[in-house]
Structures are given as C-alpha cells and as structure tokens.
Amino acid sequence: MILLDGKKISSEIKEELKEKVAALKNNGKGVPGLVTILVGDNPASQSYVSSKNKLCKEVGFNSKAENLDKNITEKELLDLIDKYNADDNYHGILVQLPLPKHIDENKVIQRISPDKDVDGFHPMSVGNLVIGNDTFFPCTPAGIQEILKRYNIETKGKHLVVVGRSNIVGKPIANLMLQKKENANAIVTVCHSASKDLSKYTKDADILVAAIGVPNFIKANMVKDGVVVIDVGINRVEDKTKTKGYRVVGDVDFDEVAPKASYITPVPGGIGLMTTAMLLSNTYKAYLNLNKKA
Ligand code: GUN
Numbered sequence: 001m002i003l004l005d006g007k008k009i010s011s012e013i014k015e016e017l018k019e020k021v022a023a024l025k026n027n028g029k030g031v032p033g034l035v036t037i038l039v040g041d042n043p044a045s046q047s048y049v050s051s052k053n054k055l056c057k058e059v060g061f062n063s064k065a066e067n068l069d070k071n072i073t074e075k076e077l078l079d080l081i082d083k084y085n086a087d088d089n090y091h092g093i094l095v096q097l098p099l100p101k102h103i104d105e106n107k108v109i110q111r112i113s114p115d116k117d118v119d120g121f122h123p124m125s126v127g128n129l130v131i132g133n134d135t136f137f138p139c140t141p142a143g144i145q146e147i148l149k150r151y152n153i154e155t156k157g158k159h160l161v162v163v164g165r166s167n168i169v170g171k172p173i174a175n176l177m178l179q180k181k182e183n184a185n186a187i188v189t190v191c192h193s194a195s196k197d198l199s200k201y202t203k204d205a206d207i208l209v210a211a212i213g214v215p216n217f218i219k220a221n222m223v224k225d226g227v228v229v230i231d232v233g234i235n236r237v238e239d240k241t242k243t244k245g246y247r248v249v250g251d252v253d254f255d256e257v258a259p260k261a262s263y264i265t266p267v268p269g270g271i272g273l274m275t276t277a278m279l280l281s282n283t284y285k286a287y288l289n290l291n292k293k294a
Contacts, residue, residue, distance in 0.1 A: 002263045006270040009150050010277035014059055017280050021060035032287035033062035034092040035084050039077065040070035045096045055276050061283060062089060074103045078111050085113040091290050092118035092283040115290055118282040129172060132179050136282050141173035143274025144209065144230050149183045153228055153263060160186040161201050164211030169232050173209055210251040220256040229257060229264040232271050
C-alpha cells in the first residue's frame with residue numbers, strides 16, 4: 001500500500017507557484033489576488049477560509065478575508081461581490097459555502113464574474129467542464145486529478161466509482177474524469193443515497209472516490225484488492241483525548257481499507273491539502289487570463 005501524500009504534493013505545487021510569483025515581481029501588474037467571503041461563524045468554514053488566506057500569503061499572493069455577520073442581507077452580499085468583480089487587485093473571488101438559509105446560494109454563485117470564478121461553481125464554468133473546454137475546475141476534483149497524475153496512476157479505461165453527487169465534488173469529479181483527455185478517460189459510475197446495494201458498485205471500483213460526508217463509511221468488505229482510494233471526507237468526530245475535543249476522520253475506514261488498497265489518501269494530509277493547492281493554481285490562472293484580457 002502506498003500513501004498518496006497530499007502534504008508532499010501540495011507543497012510541491014506551492015513551491016512551483018512561489019517561483020512563478022517571484023518571477024512576476026517588477027512586471028508592473030502586481031501579484032495574483034484572492035478575496036474570500038465568509039458569512040457567519042461556522043467553525044469548520046472559519047478554519048477552511050483562514051487556511052486559504054494563510055496559503056495565499058505563503059506563496060506571495062495578495063489576499064483578503066471578508067468575514068461577514070450571519071444576518072447580512074442577500075443584497076449586501078451581492079453588492080460586495082459586484083465590488084470585487086470590478087476590483088483589479090483581486091483575480092479570484094471565493095464565497096465559502098454553505099451560506100445561511102436566507103441567502104440564495106445559486107444567485108450568489110452566478111453573481112461572481114466567470115473570469116474570477118476560482119471555485120469553478122458558476123454555471124458557465126460547470127458547462128465548460130462538461131463539454132471539455134478549458135475552464136476553472138472545482139478545486140477538490142482538480143486536486144484529485146492532480147494527485148493521481150503526480151503518482152502516475154493510470155486512469156484511462158479504469159472504472160472510477162464516485163460515492164456522492166454534490167455540486168462541489170461528486171458531479172464535477174465524474175465529469176472531469178470522463179473527458180477523453182490525459183489523466184482522465186475513465187469509465188465513471190456515480191453512486192448516491194438512492195443506490196441500493198452500494199457494495200455492488202464500490203467492489204468493482206479500480207479507483208474509488210468517497211465523498212459522502214459520513215465518518216468511516218467505506219469498509220474493507222466494500223472494496224476489491226488493489227483499489228486506489230481517494231477519501232474526500234473531512235469529518236469532525238468527538239475525541240476527548242484531543243485538546244480541541246475532536247479529531248478529523250475521512251469517509252473511509254482507513255485502518256480497515258488501507259491493507260487492501262494499492263494507493264490511499266490519508267485524512268488529514270490527503271485531498272484537503274490538494275484542494276487548497278488547486279485554489280492557488282486557479283487564482284494564478286485567473287490572474288494570467290485577466291492580464292491577457294487587459
Ligand atoms: N465548502 C466546502 N467546500 C468548498 C469549496 O471547495 N469551496 C467553497 N467556496 N465552499 C466550500
């Protein structure tokens with residue numbers, strides 16, 4: 001079993017970006033900039049957003065965190081997005097999801113300029129992904145593809161089974177890996193909460209992507225020997241022995257499944273770090289695209 005080391009690979013990506021940013025100095029066009037917008041005080045969201053900003057600073061990007069009260073109106077949020085759509089210092093706009101119930105998530109996503117859609121959630125980006133055009137790919141799916149690529153794991157003709165059909169992971173990873181392209185070209189199955197006898201599908205997976213949101217959901221008897229396991233789950237479970245009172249576990253029962261796997265991502269230290277690395281890549285891409293247009 002080989003551990004797919006998200007820490008190592010994401011560090012390599014960060015180093016590559018650091019060098020690219022250093023080379024931009026004195027070009028008169030500034031550096032890539034990302035604004036994160038967080039509404040409310042969900043602790044997990046707060047932690048994701050602060051690590052995104054910290055990483056931006058580490059690679060030399062400009063970054064700003066807009067942390068808004070949970071009672072902000074939808075109009076105030078849309079106005080703030082308009083402001084950053086028009087601000088040349090920021091090339092990427094990330095609105096952390098989920099949003100409070102009184103705000104229409106779709107409306108917010110669609111307000112972000114497709115040129116600054118570094119999350120790849122805008123319908124324009126989603127449509128381009130589906131038809132195989134170059135665009136911003138959502139960060140978690142892009143991170144999964146990148147780690148498979150950097151470990152030279154064959155995807156062509158392989159059966160990739162995704163468990164979960166969210167707009168953030170399940171649907172985009174399925175579409176990305178289905179493309180007739182390098183590092184894709186897989187045979188894709190998407191399972192979800194209405195799938196009866198889930199094991200029938202997961203046992204046939206050459207590559208299994210677990211994006212369910214249930215701690216330790218995938219067990220050893222649900223996979224075949226030699227499977228490549230990508231665990232997208234980031235679940236906080238109570239653990240009184242930890243100072244924070246919780247520990248983070250994935251959607252895969254690592255101790256059970258790892259001995260059967262050829263490759264597996266750990267949690268933490270796997271896909272979570274790849275996701276933030278790809279956010280940086282997308283922000284750099286947005287910077288290049290916007291400068292080309294200017
Ligand atoms: N919430 C959970 N994952 C994500 C993500 O990748 N981007 C944003 N904006 N919100 C999220």
